[in-house]
Amino acid sequence: MFVKPVMAYRKILDQFDTTDMENYLEKLLISNGIVFSDEILDNLIIHLKLSIFRVNSHNIIKISGLAMSYIEDKFYSIAFKLAEWLKDEWNIALPREEIIYLAAHISAKTSEMALAKDKKERLILDLIEMLSIIDDEFLTNFSSSSSKWIEGLAMHLSPLLNRLYFNIHLENPLIDELSLKYTNVIVIAFRFGELITERYGFSLTKDEVGFIALHLAAFLEEERLKSINSVKRLIVVCATGGGSANLIRLKLEKYFPQATVLTISNSRLAYIEDNPDLFFSTIPIGNQINGVPVIEIKDFLNDRELMKIIDQAPLEVSRNNVDKRLLSLKSLFDPIFFQVLPEGEYLDIIRTQSKKMIEEGVAEEDFLNLVMERELASSTIYGKGIAGPHPIRLNAKKDSIGITMLKNPIFFDGKEIRFIMLINLKKGHLFIHKEISKLIMNLMSNDRDRDLVFECNDFSMFLKIIEKMI
Numbered sequence: 001m002f003v004k005p006v007m008a009y010r011k012i013l014d015q016f017d018t019t020d021m022e023n024y025l026e027k028l029l030i031s032n033g034i035v036f037s038d039e040i041l042d043n044l045i046i047h048l049k050l051s052i053f054r055v056n057s058h059n060i061i062k063i064s065g066l067a068m069s070y071i072e073d074k075f076y077s078i079a080f081k082l083a084e085w086l087k088d089e090w091n092i093a094l095p096r097e098e099i100i101y102l103a104a105h106i107s108a109k110t111s112e113m114a115l116a117k118d119k120k121e122r123l124i125l126d127l128i129e130m131l132s133i134i135d136d137e138f139l140t141n142f143s144s145s146s147s148k149w150i151e152g153l154a155m156h157l158s159p160l161l162n163r164l165y166f167n168i169h170l171e172n173p174l175i176d177e178l179s180l181k182y183t184n185v186i187v188i189a190f191r192f193g194e195l196i197t198e199r200y201g202f203s204l205t206k207d208e209v210g211f212i213a214l215h216l217a218a219f220l221e222e223e224r225l226k227s228i229n230s231v232k233r234l235i236v237v238c239a240t241g242g243g244s245a246n247l248i249r250l251k252l253e254k255y256f257p258q259a260t261v262l263t264i265s266n267s268r269l270a271y272i273e274d275n276p277d278l279f280f281s282t283i284p285i286g287n288q289i290n291g292v293p294v295i296e297i298k299d300f301l302n303d304r305e306l307m308k309i310i311d312q313a314p315l316e317v318s319r320n321n322v323d324k325r326l327l328s329l330k331s332l333f334d335p336i337f338f339q340v341l342p343e344g345e346y347l348d349i350i351r352t353q354s355k356k357m358i359e360e361g362v363a364e365e366d367f368l369n370l371v372m373e374r375e376l377a378s379s380t381i382y383g384k385g386i387a388g389p390h391p392i393r394l395n396a397k398k399d400s401i402g403i404t405m406l407k408n409p410i411f412f413d414g415k416e417i418r419f420i421m422l423i424n425l426k427k428g429h430l431f432i433h434k435e436i437s438k439l440i441m442n443l444m445s446n447d448r449d450r451d452l453v454f455e456c457n458d459f460s461m462f463l464k465i466i467e468k469m470i
Contacts, residue, residue, distance in 0.1 A: 018045060024085055025078075032074045043155060047105050048082065051098050052090075059173040071107045079103035101170070108159030123154050130195040137393060137427055138188055145219060153215050157196075160211075164202035172207035179210075180382045180441065182217055183390075184433040189213035190374065191393045206378035224311075229258045231313060235272070236263045237281040244282065244299040251301060252280070255310050278313055311434075329435050330467055335459040336360060337402035337422075346412035346420075350375065350389050353402040353422045362398040363424050367391060371422070384444045385409065385418035385454065388436065396424045399432065405456055418454050419443075442469055 022045055029036050036044075079102040083094040094102070127150055131143035163169070172178075179186050189212045193204040204212075234252055238245040245263040252261045264272070266283055272290075279285075279294040287294055295312060298305065337357065341349070354371050357363035370391030374380070381387040402422035409416045421440070425432055443450045449469055456462040 018049070020089065021045070021048065021082075021085070025082060028078045028081055032078060034074075039151075040155075043152070044106060047102065051094060051102060052086070052092055054173075055092060055094060055098065071103055075103045075107040076100075078106055104159065104163075108155075108162060120154070123158060124150060126199060127154055127157065130192065130199065133195060134188060134192060137191065139427075140188070140220075141223065142216070142219060149219055156211070156215060160208065161200060161202065164200075164204070164208075169205050170207055170211070172210040175207050175210040175378075178213055179378065179380070180444075181437065182213060183388070183437040183440075185213045185217045185220060186210070187390070187392075187394070187433060188216055190377065192216070194392065209378070228256060228310065228313070231256050231259045231277050233274070233276040234259050234261045234313075235276040235279050236261065237266055237269065237279055237283065237285060238263070238299070239283055240265050248280065248282075248297070248301060251306060252309075255306070256313070280309075329432065329439065330463065332399050332401045332432070333403065333459075333463060333466070334400060337400060338405075338459040338462065339403070340405045340407065340457060343406060343408045343410055346381075346387070346410055346417055347372070347375070349404055349420060350422060353404060353420075357400065357402060357422070357424055362396060362400045364395050364397060367395070367424065370395070379413050379415070381412060381415040381417060382440060382444065383415070384450060385416050386421075386440055386443055386450075387417050387419070388421045388423055388440055390423035390425070390433075394425045394427045394433075396426045398424075399426055400424045401436070403459075403462065405454070405462075439466070439469060 022041070025044060025048070026041060029041075079099045082102065083099050086092045086094060128143050131145075131150070134140060135143050186209070189209045192212055193209050197203050234256065236245045236248050236252070249261045249263050252259070259277075262276070266285065269285070269289065275290050275292050277292070279289055279292055280297050281294055282297060282299050284296065285294060295309065297309065301309070337353065337360075339353075350371060351368060354363065354368040358365060358367055370393060371389055374392040375389050377392070379387075380389045401424065402420075404420040404422070406418050406420070409418050411417065421436070423433070423436060443453060446469075449465065452465050453462065456465065
C-alpha cells in the first residue's frame with residue numbers, strides 16, 4: 001500500500017551521498033552553539049532529504065498564517081547556509097517556503113534538548129494516553145510501539161503545538177492524494193486531531209492532519225512488514241500438488257521470506273498433521289480448514305493479484321488469531337440503502353441516507369453528525385465523479401455502505417459528483433476501509449468500469465459489476 005511513494009523517495013535520494021551534507025550540518029550547529037543529540041541530527045537529515053524529495057517531485061510546501069518572527073536569527077542563518085550548500089554542491093534550489101520551514105524545523109528539533117525533562121515526559125505520557133484511546137477504537141497497537149517511535153511523534157507534536165499557538169499553519173500539497181490512497185490512516189489521524197483539540201484546545205487543519213497521517217502510516221507500514229514476517233507456514237492446495245502450485249510456491253517464498261511454503265493435492269488435505277498459518281487454494285475448498293483461513297487464488301497469478309495476496313495474507317492470519325470472521329466487501333451493500341436519483345444537493349443526499357441508516361438500525365444516533373463533521377472538515381469527493389463520505393470515527397452497529405447513483409452530475413465545492421458511497425463501519429474494522437479505498441481507486445483509474453457503474457439502474461446490476469472488481 002505504501003510501496004510506491006517509498007520507492008520514489010529512495011530513487012531520488014539514492015542519487016546523492018549525504019555524508020558531506022551531514023558533516024556540514026553538524027559543523028553549522030556546533031559553530032552556532034546549538035546543543036543536539038545524534039537522534040536530533042538524524043531527524044534533521046531526514047527533514048533535508050524530504051525537502052529534496054519534495055523539490056524533485058514538484059510538491060513544494062506552503063506556509064500560511066503569521067510570519068515566523070519567533071524563530072531566532074541563527075536558525076534562519078543555518079537554513080540559508082544549508083540551502084546555499086545544496087545549490088552549490090548538488091544544484092538543488094530550495095524555494096523560500098522550504099528554507100523557512102527548515103529554519104522552523106531546526107529551531108523546534110534543537111529546542112527539544114532545552115525542553116524541561118518533566119515537560120517532555122508529560123508530552124510523551126499525553127501521547128501514550130491519546131494513542132491508547134486510538135488503539136481501543138481502531139484495534140491498533142500505536143501505544144505499545146517502541147519508545148523511539150513515540151518520541152519521534154512527540155518531536156513532531158511539540159513544534160506542531162507551537163505552530164498552533166502562534167496561529168501558523170502549513171499547507172500539505174499531498175493532502176488530496178493522502179486522503180484517497182490512505183483513507184484508513186486519515187480516519188485515524190482525524191480522530192487523533194480531535195483528541196489533540198480536547199487536550200490542548202487547538203484545532204488542526206486538514207493539512208496538519210495529513211502530516212500526522214504520514215507518521216501513523218509509517219508505523220502501520222512497519223507493522224505490515226512485521227506481519228508478513230510473522231507468517232511462518234503456508235500450504236498451497238491444487239488438484240495435483242504440482243505444476244502451477246510449484247510456481248505459486250516460488251512466488252510466495254519470495255514475498256514471505258520467513259515462511260515455509262508447501263504444496264499438496266486436494267486428496268492429501270486429510271493427512272495434514274500440523275496446521276499452517278494459511279491455506280492458498282486454486283480449487284474451491286471452503287473458507288476454512290480446521291479453523292485455518294483459506295484464500296482462493298488463480299492457477300497463474302499476475303503482479304496485481306500477487307500484491308493483493310501479500311496484503312491480505314497477514315491480515316487473514318491476524319484476524320483469525322483474534323477470532324474475527326472475514327467480512328466480504330460485497331456483503332456490505334444492501335438494496336435497502338441503494339438509490340438512483342436524477343439529481344440533488346450533495347449534503348442533503350448524505351443527510352437523508354444517514355438518517356435512513358439510523359432508522360434501519362445499522363448506524364448509531366450520532367452517525368449523521370459525525371459524517372457531517374468529517375465532510376465539512378475535509379471533503380471526501382475524490383474526483384472522477386466519486387465521493388466516499390464517512391464519519392470522523394467508526395461506530396457502526398452493522399457494517400454497511402449506502403449507494404447513491406446520480407443520473408445527472410451534481411457539484412459541491414467545485415467538484416463533480418455522480419456516485420456516492422456512504423461508508424458506515426464498526427469500531428475496529430479499519431481493514432475494510434482499506435479495501436473500500438482500493439475499490440475507489442480502481443473505479444477512478446478504470447474508465448470502462450466506472451462508466452458501467454455510473455450507468456447502473458438497479459442493485460443487482462451494480463452488485464455484479466462490483467463483484468468483478470473486488
